[in-house]
Amino acid sequence: MMQSISVQHIVKTYSEKKQTIKALNDISFEVSKGELFGIIGPDGAGKTSLFRILTTLLLADSGTATVEGLDVVKDLKAIRKISGYMPGRFSLYQDLSVIENLNFFATIFNTTVDENYDLIKDIYSQIEPFKHRRAGKLSGGMKQKLALSCALIHRPTVLFLDEPTTGVDAVSRKEFWEMLRRLKEQGITILVSTPYMDEASMCDRVALMQSGSIMTINTPQGIVQSFKNAIFGVRAKNMLHLLNDLKSNEMVSQAYPSGIYHHVIMKNGESKEELSAYLQTKNHQQLEIIDSTPTIEDCFMNLMQENNE
Amino acid sequence: MKQFFSFVTKEFLHIWRDKRTMFILLGMPVFQIIIFGFALTNEVKNSKIAVLDQSKDAASVSLIQELDASRYFDVQQNLTSYKEIETAFRKGKIKLAVVLPNQFDEDLQHINKASVQLIADASDPNVASTLTNYATAVIMDFQNRITSNKKLPYSINVETRMLYNPQLKGAYNFVPGVMAMVLLLVCTMMTAITIVREKEMGTMEVMLVSPMKPQMVVFSKAVPYLMLSAVNIASILLLSVFVLEVPINGSLTLLVAESLLFTLVALSLGLLISTITDSQQAAMFIALVGMFLPTVMLSGFMFPIENMPLPLRTFSNIVPAKWYYIIVRSVMIKGLGIMGVWKETLVLVGMLLFFLTVAVKRFKIRLQ
Numbered sequence: 001m002m003q004s005i006s007v008q009h010i011v012k013t014y015s016e017k018k019q020t021i022k023a024l025n026d027i028s029f030e031v032s033k034g035e036l037f038g039i040i041g042p043d044g045a046g047k048t049s050l051f052r053i054l055t056t057l058l059l060a061d062s063g064t065a066t067v068e069g070l071d072v073v074k075d076l077k078a079i080r081k082i083s084g085y086m087p088g089r090f091s092l093y094q095d096l097s098v099i100e101n102l103n104f105f106a107t108i109f110n111t112t113v114d115e116n117y118d119l120i121k122d123i124y125s126q127i128e129p130f131k132h133r134r135a136g137k138l139s140g141g142m143k144q145k146l147a148l149s150c151a152l153i154h155r156p157t158v159l160f161l162d163e164p165t166t167g168v169d170a171v172s173r174k175e176f177w178e179m180l181r182r183l184k185e186q187g188i189t190i191l192v193s194t195p196y197m198d199e200a201s202m203c204d205r206v207a208l209m210q211s212g213s214i215m216t217i218n219t220p221q222g223i224v225q226s227f228k229n230a231i232f233g234v235r236a237k238n239m240l241h242l243l244n245d246l247k248s249n250e251m252v253s254q255a256y257p258s259g260i261y262h263h264v265i266m267k268n269g270e271s272k273e274e275l276s277a278y279l280q281t282k283n284h285q286q287l288e289i290i291d292s293t294p295t296i297e298d299c300f301m302n303l304m305q306e307n308n309e
Numbered sequence: 310m311k312q313f314f315s316f317v318t319k320e321f322l323h324i325w326r327d328k329r330t331m332f333i334l335l336g337m338p339v340f341q342i343i344i345f346g347f348a349l350t351n352e353v354k355n356s357k358i359a360v361l362d363q364s365k366d367a368a369s370v371s372l373i374q375e376l377d378a379s380r381y382f383d384v385q386q387n388l389t390s391y392k393e394i395e396t397a398f399r400k401g402k403i404k405l406a407v408v409l410p411n412q413f414d415e416d417l418q419h420i421n422k423a424s425v426q427l428i429a430d431a432s433d434p435n436v437a438s439t440l441t442n443y444a445t446a447v448i449m450d451f452q453n454r455i456t457s458n459k460k461l462p463y464s465i466n467v468e469t470r471m472l473y474n475p476q477l478k479g480a481y482n483f484v485p486g487v488m489a490m491v492l493l494l495v496c497t498m499m500t501a502i503t504i505v506r507e508k509e510m511g512t513m514e515v516m517l518v519s520p521m522k523p524q525m526v527v528f529s530k531a532v533p534y535l536m537l538s539a540v541n542i543a544s545i546l547l548l549s550v551f552v553l554e555v556p557i558n559g560s561l562t563l564l565v566a567e568s569l570l571f572t573l574v575a576l577s578l579g580l581l582i583s584t585i586t587d588s589q590q591a592a593m594f595i596a597l598v599g600m601f602l603p604t605v606m607l608s609g610f611m612f613p614i615e616n617m618p619l620p621l622r623t624f625s626n627i628v629p630a631k632w633y634y635i636i637v638r639s640v641m642i643k644g645l646g647i648m649g650v651w652k653e654t655l656v657l658v659g660m661l662l663f664f665l666t667v668a669v670k671r672f673k674i675r676l677q
Contacts (some may be wrong), residue, residue: 019493055518057517057675057676058676076674077520080517080518080519085514085515085518085520087511087514089511091511091512091515092512093512094327094510095323095327096319096326099387100322103315104315104316105515105519107311107312107315108312108314108315108516108519108520108521109519109520110520132499150515151515208413226315305656
């Protein structure tokens with residue numbers, strides 16, 4: 001299997017006011033050609049630093065990385081030709097119209113909109129009715145579509161999307177991921193980062209990242225399957241009390257609100273009955289405990305807990 | 310090349326779409342020239358004066374007519390008694406009163422001596438002394454004409470000629486100054502701000518990842534402002550020649566070429582500023598405090614450099630506007646050719662090369 005992106009032992013630190021912050025702490029992973037690879041982690045996990053190193057915008061302190069076999073330090077120019085990059089912030093010209101932005105980016109990447117229209121057609125056709133509107137006046141979802149179109153206009157072999165769905169409504173987010181699936185079918189390698197755990201299932205493989213380290217790399221299913229602890233959904237009349245009681249119990253590894261239930265991760269294979277018996281003693285009314293299948297978020301919380309211990 | 314044009318077009322669109330800024334950039338020189346030309350002037354023109362003519366003979370009447378005819382004075386009131394002088398000043402309408410004694414003509418003809426009294430409102434000392442000087446000059450003129458055909462023993466005639474600016478117009482002084490100021494403001498501040506804006510907006514990030522050469526990005530940013538400056542140079546020159554009647558005595562080509570050279574210096578300074586800062590506010594602050602103030606204070610346009618203490622005089626040498634100001638005055642007002650300003654030109658070329666080298670060296674192909 002050919003590797004499209006290869007990252008080996010990358011370390012990046014920032015020093016600020018005599019304090020050094022490790023943004024990336026010995027990161028290694030590989031992405032195959034044509035893979036949709038997700039980097040999932042909360043804000044401050046180091047996702048943007050990683051993207052900037054891979055797009056040649058930052059230099060790592062140590063470690064090596066290659067994109068399509070090209071070194072991110074030495075082959076800077078070659079990488080800049082083959083990669084498409086969509087930074088986290090909306091970074092198009094707000095005072096130019098949709099079509100002007102697209103044409104401009106096409107020209108500076110030495111191509112024309114017509115030449116690669118087939119690639120962006122799917123995405124661009126959705127914003128085409130507004131093509132004379134200024135980019136600054138578009139809605140969040142439309143802005144993302146335009147930014148993606150601009151990042152794709154030169155038919156890159158590798159696409160770097162840094163938090164493309166942040167600040168976008170749920171419907172647009174779903175659409176956006178469907179677009180990414182279709183782009184993947186065209187053979188483009190896509191590296192995408194997101195703070196939303198629920199989006200992990202849309203990727204082929206994901207890396208869960210936390211404070212500069214990768215906790216695990218697996219397929220979304222693999223991550224869920226490797227989750228061994230018992231997990232329940234619990235609700236009662238007084239949810240706040242319930243959460244405090246759950247947290248103070250020794251059988252419970254973690255408890256946190258998730259939807260209308262509190263998700264409870266048990267330390268070992270403790271049963272529902274044991275938990276129920278404990279909560280009965282605390283006089284909770286309308287108590288309800290259900291079996292829950294672990295989500296990526298549950299896995300993330302659990303891994304985080306393990307890492308901290 | 311296509312990339313370059315596309316970038317320049319985009320840059321023009323930015324300027325064009327931001328109507329307010331465009332209006333300020335193109336309107337500023339016009340307003341400055343008009344304000345400096347008609348409002349902020351220390352020239353004295355058509356000052357209102359009162360006359361108390363007690364003799365009303367041929368000589369006194371013709372002297373008064375001469376005063377009235379000069380462009381400095383406007384005879385507003387004819388007084389009939391001394392007491393009225395005080396009242397006229399109190400009303401604040403007049404700045405100067407001229408008193409001619411009884412038998413002015415007779416005294417002049419027979420005892421060869423007559424006196425004129427000038428009473429000025431010295432609440433503004435500068436205006437008062439300027440007015441009395443002008444009035445004295447007119448009266449001396451008048452006297453010279455009478456005595457010209459008579460031989461007088463022992464007389465020294467002082468003949469003053471104001472070279473290059475015989476009418477002592479303030480415009481000769483501030484047109485070069487305004488040119489330096491406007492070019493510096495448009496080029497330095499605006500280039501610095503637009504480049505830093507791309508950094509702030511995050512578009513620089515995408516620009517850097519593109520195959521476009523970073524230097525190209527920077528140069529294509531400079532082109533529209535160079536063109537804007539050319540428009541500004543033209544509008545300032547047109548206004549000063551046709552509205553303020555400041556002549557261009559030297560070669561127009563040389564003047565325009567020197568102005569473009571100065572524009573390039575200002576642009577390269579703007580690029581330099583953009584490489585050392587990451588926020589628009591900081592860029593504006595550096596451009597204003599670091600460039601604009603020295604230009605106004607130390608270019609010799611507002612305050613003569615010769616009168617400054619040595620440290621400031623030395624410091625003024627690194628202010629590009631000082632050299633440009635000397636060049637424009639020499640070419641435009643004195644009518645000198647390139648041989649008269651080659652030293653100053655060389656200094657500007659040196660500054661241009663220095664700023665450009667540092668700016669290009671400092672320009673980062675990566676973030677941080």
